Amino acid sequence: MDAGKLVPDQVITGLVEEFLRNAKGGCLLDGFPRTLPQARALDQMLAKLGEKLDYVVEVRTDPELIVSRLAQRLVCTSCGAPYHAQSKPPRQEGKCDGCGGKVERRADDAPETIRRRLAEYQEKTAPLVAYYREKGILFTVDGNLARAETYQQIKSKLGDAGE
Ligand SMILES: [Zn+2]
Numbered sequence: 001m002d003a004g005k006l007v008p009d010q011v012i013t014g015l016v017e018e019f020l021r022n023a024k025g026g027c028l029l030d031g032f033p034r035t036l037p038q039a040r041a042l043d044q045m046l047a048k049l050g051e052k053l054d055y056v057v058e059v060r061t062d063p064e065l066i067v068s069r070l071a072q073r074l075v076c077t078s079c080g081a082p083y084h085a086q087s088k089p090p091r092q093e094g095k096c097d098g099c100g101g102k103v104e105r106r107a108d109d110a111p112e113t114i115r116r117r118l119a120e121y122q123e124k125t126a127p128l129v130a131y132y133r134e135k136g137i138l139f140t141v142d143g144n145l146a147r148a149e150t151y152q153q154i155k156s157k158l159g160d161a162g163e
Contacts, residue, residue: 009035009037009038012032013041013042013045016042016045017045020046020049020051029042033128034121034128035124035128036124036127039128039131053137054137055137055138055157055158056137056138057138057139057140057154057157057158058132058139059143059150059154060140060141060144061142061143062144063115063118065143070109071085071110072084072085072086072087073105073106073109074089074090074103074104074105075103075106076096076098076101076102078096078099078100078102079098079099081096081098081099081103083103090103139158141153
């Protein structure tokens with residue numbers, strides 16, 4: 001994970017199957033599936049449970065915007081408190097407001113790690129867009145907007161479709 005690698009398919013599909021078995025009512029999967037084998041495994045799991053996916057949301061975002069956004073994320077290395085270089089900096093630079101620990105960017109958010117993850121996304125996850133478009137359940141929203149606006153787009157598309 002530190003190297004920006006994805007979790008192996010069989011590990012993650014096992015966890016999701018466990019989750020789906022125990023899920024009551026509707027549920028939202030965030031960050032799964034990330035590969036075609038995972039997507040096919042999910043279809044099989046859902047079929048076994050007599051369920052199906054209603055919608056898939058693609059948040060399409062400019063890769064360089066993702067790199068610059070993640071570079072702003074900071075975290076306390078002692079207590080894990082989240083900070084943001086612009087919108088929520090610690091009162092004293094590099095020092096946690098709560099515990100006084102060191103505040104820095106996570107290794108996962110370093111630009112070179114993010115670019116590697118984006119390349120992996122292109123190779124392994126991007127094919128899911130066509131997979132779900134073919135099934136007629138794909139929504140694409142604009143991730144380049146401010147977070148509240150992207151959220152509104154998702155909400156307006158899913159909101160009238162049964163909350
Ligand atoms: Zn702290």
